[in-house]
Amino acid sequence: MLLLFIDRSFTVPSFDVQVKLGRGNMEIELEQGWEIIERGITRLKNILEGLPEPKFSSTNYMELYTTVYNMCTQKPHDYSQQLYDRYRESIEDYINSMVLPSLREKHDEFMPRELVKRWENHKVLVRWLSHIFHYLDPEFIPRRSLLPLREVGFICFRNLLYCSDDTDLDSPLFRLIKSEREGEEIDRALLKNVVDIFVEIGMGQMDYYENDFEDAMLKDTAAYYSRKASNWILEDSCPDYMLKAEECLKREKERVSHYLHSSSEPKLLEKVQNELLSVYGNQLLEKEHSGCHALLRDDKVNDLSRMFRLFSKIPRGLEPVSSIFKQHVTGEGTALVKQAEDAASNKKSVGLQVFVRKVIELHDKYLAYVSDCFQNHTLFHKALKEAFEIFCNKGVSGSSSAELLATFCDNILKKGGSEKLSDEAIEETLEKVVKVLAYISDKDLFAEFYRKKLARRLLFDKSANDDHVTDLTLARENQTSFEEYLGNNANANPGIDLTVTVLTTGFWPSYKSFDLNLPVEMVKCVEVFREFYQTKTKHRKITWIYSLGTCNLIGKFEPKTMELIVTTYQASALLLFNTADRLSYSEIMAQLNLTDDDVVRLLHSLSCAKYKILIKDPNTKTISPTDSFEFNTKFTDKMRRIKIPLPPVDEKKKVIEDVDKDRRYAIDASIVRIMKSRKTLCHQPLVMECVAQLGRMFKPDIKAIKKRIEDLISRDYLERDKDNPNLFRYLA
Amino acid sequence: MERIDNVFYSYANKSSGLIDPEGIEALCSDLEVDHTDVRILMLAWKMKSEKQGYFTLEEWRRGLKALRADNVHKLKKALPELEKEVKRPTNFVDFYSYAFQYCLTGNEKEKQKSIDIESICQLLDLALGFQFRSQVDYFIDYLKIQSDYKVINLDQWMGFYRFCNEINFPGLSNYDPELAWPLILDNFVEWLREKQT
Numbered sequence: 048m049l050l051l052f053i054d055r056s057f058t059v060p061s062f063d064v065q066v067k068l069g070r071g072n073m074e075i076e077l078e079q080g081w082e083i084i085e086r087g088i089t090r091l092k093n094i095l096e097g098l099p100e101p102k103f104s105s106t107n108y109m110e111l112y113t114t115v116y117n118m119c120t121q122k123p124h125d126y127s128q129q130l131y132d133r134y135r136e137s138i139e140d141y142i143n144s145m146v147l148p149s150l151r152e153k154h155d156e157f158m159p160r161e162l163v164k165r166w167e168n169h170k171v172l173v174r175w176l177s178h179i180f181h182y183l184d185p186e187f188i189p190r191r192s193l194l195p196l197r198e199v200g201f202i203c204f205r206n207l208l209y210c211s212d213d214t215d216l217d218s219p220l221f222r223l224i225k226s227e228r229e230g231e232e233i234d235r236a237l238l239k240n241v242v243d244i245f246v247e248i249g250m251g252q253m254d255y256y257e258n259d260f261e262d263a264m265l266k267d268t269a270a271y272y273s274r275k276a277s278n279w280i281l282e283d284s285c286p287d288y289m290l291k292a293e294e295c296l297k298r299e300k301e302r303v304s305h306y307l308h309s310s311s312e313p314k315l316l317e318k319v320q321n322e323l324l325s326v327y328g329n330q331l332l333e334k335e336h337s338g339c340h341a342l343l344r345d346d347k348v349n350d351l352s353r354m355f356r357l358f359s360k361i362p363r364g365l366e367p368v369s370s371i372f373k374q375h376v377t378g379e380g381t382a383l384v385k386q387a388e389d390a391a392s393n394k395k396s397v398g399l400q401v402f403v404r405k406v407i408e409l410h411d412k413y414l415a416y417v418s419d420c421f422q423n424h425t426l427f428h429k430a431l432k433e434a435f436e437i438f439c440n441k442g443v444s445g446s447s448s449a450e451l452l453a454t455f456c457d458n459i460l461k462k463g464g465s466e467k468l469s470d471e472a473i474e475e476t477l478e479k480v481v482k483v484l485a486y487i488s489d490k491d492l493f494a495e496f497y498r499k500k501l502a503r504r505l506l507f508d509k510s511a512n513d514d515h516v517t518d519l520t521l522a523r524e525n526q527t528s529f530e531e532y533l534g535n536n537a538n539a540n541p542g543i544d545l546t547v548t549v550l551t552t553g554f555w556p557s558y559k560s561f562d563l564n565l566p567v568e569m570v571k572c573v574e575v576f577r578e579f580y581q582t583k584t585k586h587r588k589i590t591w592i593y594s595l596g597t598c599n600l601i602g603k604f605e606p607k608t609m610e611l612i613v614t615t616y617q618a619s620a621l622l623l624f625n626t627a628d629r630l631s632y633s634e635i636m637a638q639l640n641l642t643d644d645d646v647v648r649l650l651h652s653l654s655c656a657k658y659k660i661l662i663k664d665p666n667t668k669t670i671s672p673t674d675s676f677e678f679n680t681k682f683t684d685k686m687r688r689i690k691i692p693l694p695p696v697d698e699k700k701k702v703i704e705d706v707d708k709d710r711r712y713a714i715d716a717s718i719v720r721i722m723k724s725r726k727t728l729c730h731q732p733l734v735m736e737c738v739a740q741l742g743r744m745f746k747p748d749i750k751a752i753k754k755r756i757e758d759l760i761s762r763d764y765l766e767r768d769k770d771n772p773n774l775f776r777y778l779a
Numbered sequence: 780m781e782r783i784d785n786v787f788y789s790y791a792n793k794s795s796g797l798i799d800p801e802g803i804e805a806l807c808s809d810l811e812v813d814h815t816d817v818r819i820l821m822l823a824w825k826m827k828s829e830k831q832g833y834f835t836l837e838e839w840r841r842g843l844k845a846l847r848a849d850n851v852h853k854l855k856k857a858l859p860e861l862e863k864e865v866k867r868p869t870n871f872v873d874f875y876s877y878a879f880q881y882c883l884t885g886n887e888k889e890k891q892k893s894i895d896i897e898s899i900c901q902l903l904d905l906a907l908g909f910q911f912r913s914q915v916d917y918f919i920d921y922l923k924i925q926s927d928y929k930v931i932n933l934d935q936w937m938g939f940y941r942f943c944n945e946i947n948f949p950g951l952s953n954y955d956p957e958l959a960w961p962l963i964l965d966n967f968v969e970w971l972r973e974k975q976t
Contacts (some may be wrong), residue, residue: 730959753962761892761932772941773959 077126080118081133084179087111088137091175095168096145111179119182127187134180134196138203141172147207155219156237162216163240166204166247173200198250205248208259216241221267227302228271239306246308253310261311265318268299272322280327284337286350292323292357316360325361332367339371351420365426372421373430376413380438383409391444402443403455407479410435435486449489450699453496456480461504488746491713492706499556499698506548506595518555522548525583532579539578541571549580549589563593563615564640566622593619594645602660606683611660612690616641616649621660624678631675643672644696650676652693658684660691710745714755717741722765722777730756730773782849787839798834810855817905818858821865824877831881866910872940878906879936893930896922903939911943921967928963935961949975 087107093100118126146165153161177184177196188195194202208216220241227233245256272295279288299319303312324331332339332354342350358364383405390398413431421427439448446454459473468476484493505516526546533540565573573591580589596615600622601608613621616639623630623638630638636646647670654663654676661676717740721733728736734752741747756775759765768774790802798806807814826842828834834842846861848854865874882902883891894902900919907915918939922931938961946954951972956965 731957749957750962750965753965756959757932757934757961760934767934767959772938775959 074121074124075114075118077118077124077129080114080126081130083114084111084130084133085137087179088176091172092141092145095172108178112181115180116182119187127183128191130180131183131187131193134176134183135199135203137176138172138200142169142203142207156223156234159216159219159237159241162244163237166240166244169200169204173197176200201248201250205255208248217263217267221264224264224267224302225271228298235305242306242308253308256308256310261308261314264307264311265314268315269318269322272319273326276323276327280330285331285334285339285342286337286347286353288331289350289353289357293353295319295323296357320357320361324357324364328358328361328364329367332371339368340375343372343375348416348420351416355421355424359424365424369421369424369426369430372416372427373434376409376431376434377437379409380406380434381441384438384441384443387443399443399446399451400455400458403451403480403483406439406483407476410483411479432486435483436488439483439486440488446699447489447492448487449492450496450702452480452484452487453493453500456497457500457504461500461508489706491709491744492703494744495702495706495709499702502556518551519548522550525549528583529576529579532582533575539575541568541575543568543572545572545576547576552590558592558595560590560592561594561642561645562640563619564638565593565615566619568622569615569619602682604682605680607687609682609684609686610688612688614649614693616645617653617691617693620649620653624661624676629675629677632670632672635676646670648696649693650674652691656691658682658689658691710747710751711755713741713744714747714752715759718752718755718759719764719777722775725777727768727774727776729771730775733775783840783843784836786843786850787834787836791836796836798839800832803832803834806851809851810858812855812858815905817909818862820878820881820905821861821874822858823881824865824874825861828881831884875906875940876933876937878902879933893932894936895930896928899931899936907940907943911948914943914948917949917971918967921970925963925966925970927966931963935963938964 087103087110090100090103090107094103115130118130146169149165150158150161173196177200180196184196187193220238223233223238227235242256242260245260246253249255275295279291283291296316296319299315300312303309303315307315334341339351339354341347342354354368355365358368383402386405387398387402390401417423417427417431442448443451456477459468459476484490487493505519526548529545529547577589580587593615598613598615598618600611600613600618602611602621611621619639620635623635627634632646632650635650636643639646641649650661650663650670653659654661655668655670660679660682662679663670664675664677667674714737717737718733721736721740722728733756734749737752738747738749756765760767760775763778765775766778768776787798790798790806792799792802803819804814807816807819812818822842823831823834825845826834826838828838828842843849843854846854846857848857864870879894879902882894882898900922903915903919922928928935942954942960942964949971951968954960954968956968
């Protein structure tokens with residue numbers, strides 16, 4: 048009602064109108080003039096207090112501000128300063144006599160209510176008085192660099208809030224906020240109005256809001272949540288606690304939008320996060336049955352996602368979470384390794400294939416966690432990587448993981464492998480293998496095993512796609528020419544069907560060749576081919592790898608004639624029995640000119656395995672150099688044609704040896720490369736750079752690097768500095 | 780000078796014109812010093828002798844002149860002084876390095892670069908035994924039981940001297956295998972530490 052009395056669009060009239068007072072153009076005395084003004088002010092104050100007063104007309108106003116005008120412009124006594132001071136005093140007086148007492152007598156919620164009312168009134172008072180004293184604003188005030196009228200007015204009210212020790216504003220406000228937090232409905236408008244006082248009174252600066260209200264509010268909030276958290280952490284499970292925390296944060300955010308200043312939002316949320324999450328973070332994560340470990344174990348993806356959301360808000364909050372994640376994945380992986388070890392010790396060879404599959408599945412599973420629950424955060428990618436690096440580099444029962452992966456790929460790709468997959472599935476699986484390969488430090492070992500197995504697949508596996516292997520295409524063409532050659536030269540024909548695969552050395556793994564004494568029949572074959580090959584090219588040398596050859600023999604056994612598919616080595620041994628009934632181990636070895644290892648292996652396959660083509664005397668399960676052998680005329684099988692496998696030599700040791708040798712060269716080359724460009728370098732940086740350079744293929748052993756450095760010193764590539772033994776110099 | 784030469788020829792082999800091992804033995808007995816004594820090695824160092832077991836006239840002249848001795852009696856008297864001179868830190872490194880190279884066999888074309896373990900053990904005892912008795916004893920034990928190295932090269936030889944000088948023994952507290960110590964010393968320290976637990 049009072050507010051409507053003064054129209055906002057009230058304009059100050061121009062000062063051309065001069066109202067003459069009583070004595071004509073005479074000066075106005077200070078007290079005289081002030082009396083008039085004060086009367087007007089008092090009337091305004093009464094109106095504000097709601098006391099009965101006649102309306103304040105525009106004439107009343109004109110009288111007052113004209114008085115002010117005159118008192119400021121008259122000469123010689125310009126009372127601007129006094130008027131300025133008395134303006135302020137009027138307001139102070141009003142506050143001290145009316146406002147302060149009324150606040151003091153109110154308690155609890157009524158105090159802030161009164162304050163809001165009084166503030167509104169105050170704003171009106173200041174506006175009215177500013178109009179009356181308006182003439183001071185444009186000239187006097189700026190000339191003396193004084194505070195403008197409005198500001199003076201607000202400061203008076205500010206001082207009230209400051210100096211009123213009796214009026215406790217905080218408690219009633221915080222009690223209201225607490226009630227709302229506890230779920231009760233409160234008068235939000237009241238809070239908003241009080242908060243607005245703090246904002247408005249700053250007149251553009253937020254100091255008052257922050258110092259007089261916000262600080263205490265934040266402290267109060269912190270204390271509140273601290274109490275709550277200390278209870279919840281004991282009573283609630285981790286997921287439940289997190290739900291509550293998330294809810295609290297949501298509510299506090301809403302609170303800001305309802306009645307706090309927006310600048311409080313980050314500070315408020317930070318306080319809440321601190322009390323709920325930072326303080327109790329570790330306890331929460333490590334809760335025995337419901338903490339992070341348990342959630343991972345039980346695949347509680349929703350809870351984990353919530354955990355990520357909450358902990359990503361607090362400083363370094365994600366570090367413990369990612370650490371637990373890493374521990375968990377490492378644990379799962381290590382359990383797989385143990386499982387595989389157990390299966391291997393129980394002679395279940397399929398355990399290794401299954402192991403690799405399970406590792407791939409584990410990777411898929413936790414990669415999904417990283418992208419879904421943990422929003423692809425780098426900390427979690429890193430944790431996953433480190434976890435896999437730990438257990439992927441543990442071998443299983445003597446086989447390195449590099450070898451296991453290579454064997455796994457071989458099984459998928461070869462015909463007759465343990466897995467039958469569509470091309471698409473093969474491709475998909477191989478892509479996943481590549482991902483796991485990234486964690487293995489011995490990548491060069493994997494490459495070497497893979498290469499060996501690939502060569503085997505290309506040479507022996509009918510299903511292998513070898514169209515793009517030029518060497519094999521050439522070999523096929525070669526064979527065709529050979530057959531043509533035989534067709535054209537009847538006398539060259541050895542009488543046995545012969546197929547030769549010619550490989551280019553260097554494209555293929557090195558295979559050892561031994562000087563096997565071939566049976567007479569085969570000798571002719573070899574010679575014929577050699578002659579043919581000479582017609583094609585004079586510059587190439589052929590080395591025969593009999594260990595890779597196969598042979599189809601016709602065995603005339605008593606029960607029935609059978610076809611035997613054997614290796615060349617086995618065939619050579621069997622054919623000896625065409626001219627002798629009984630042969631000793633040493634005779635066979637002498638005749639064949641092979642090593643003990645090979646002889647033992649091949650005789651075992653013919654006499655102690657599934658198909659006993661030869662009878663061994665004594666009839667033990669292993670071959671010894673004192674054994675004798677006879678042709679088993681009584682041998683038979685329900686099939687007409689059987690393949691007698693010769694288990695290949697375990698190439699593992701050789702592969703590892705080869706890789707070690709390659710590594711020595713690689714380390715040498717790397718050291719030389721580094722030293723050549725740096726000229727001088729200290730030991731530790733040299734080692735570090737070397738490790739970094741080679742890291743793509745393998746993790747060099749520090750001792751191995753040291754050894755290579757010493758070797759290079761003795762070969763005069765490097766020297767140790769005379770004064771600093773830690774420094775090396777490149778010798779050009 | 781003439782007197783020095785005369786003494787030379789009294790020990791030298793008539794046909795080769797050098798003092799050979801036999802001559803050196805005779806010299807040692809006259810000096811009343813065992814021919815495996817380190818002082819003979821020191822004498823060789825002073826002479827800058829190149830081939831173990833042999834002294835040339837030039838080397839002889841060089842050594843005796845430096846020691847201001849023109850007969851055996853004076854030479855014998857000069858030995859304690861020579862010992863002191865060698866043991867001075869600035870000279871000792873040089874002597875120690877010399878000791879190794881002196882023992883390398885082979886000629887100009889096929890100069891050996893390393894010395895076999897057994898000879899090294901003897902040489903260590905001779906050259907360093909008096910100064911670092913326990914380190915030398917332990918290291919010799921280690922060299923005999925390890926199988927990584929069949930020979931020792933100059934870098935490793937010098938490394939051991941540095942080891943004796945810089946590393947707390949037997950505490951080994953300041954040994955850091957991440958530094959550029961020769962690998963054989965890393966292994967030696969590992970072996971020692973295992974023994975200590």
